[in-house]
Amino acid sequence: MESESLTTLGEELLASARSANAGRAARTILGGHTHRLRQTLIALLAGRAMGEHDSPGEATIQVLRGSVRLTSTNHDWSGSEGSLGIIPPERHELEAKEDSLVLLTVVVDL
Template sequence: MEKISLTALARQQLTTARSASSGRSAHTVYGGHEHTLRQTLIALTAGSALDEHESPGEATLQVIEGRVSLGNSEASWEGSPGDHIVIPRSRHSLRALEDSVVLLTVVKAVGPHA
């Protein structure tokens, strides 16, 4: 069993993001290449973004702190603390409307058929 304080980790990652030239920081909370489930805490300073990219597969985003906008070519969704957003299975982007931290959860196939 492993217990992690997302609140403490969010503070730490936001501090790191604020000092990074990209305005971003990320930390894998759980998972990795050998797991199907991967959870990553991502901190973004206001105005910074993850530019449009392919969908990682089945994925969700939970807003821990701040406000973000997740969008694709068809729509955009704003998220605030406590919001849970299902990520579209199309190209999309994520922008921080203010200093923000989100928990990205992705389920991916592993093994020879991945």
């Protein structure tokens, strides 16, 4: 069984986000063309956002560190460390209230 330290990877991604113009960094830790399940660890610095984008389909977001706010036309969700949210099936935006790490889990149609 393969193993990955989300803590270590998260620290690396936060360091990358601090030097990135967009204030974010991400790495897919599970997924690819042969997997229906895709998991991506995302680092997002305080005050930065992933602008409005389409829903990836059936998906959740788990806050591993910090706090974030996910907004759409019909939904407004705030999550902090330990929170798990269901991503709405509509365009939405994710904003970090403080330096944050989130784990995005998506089911992909093959």
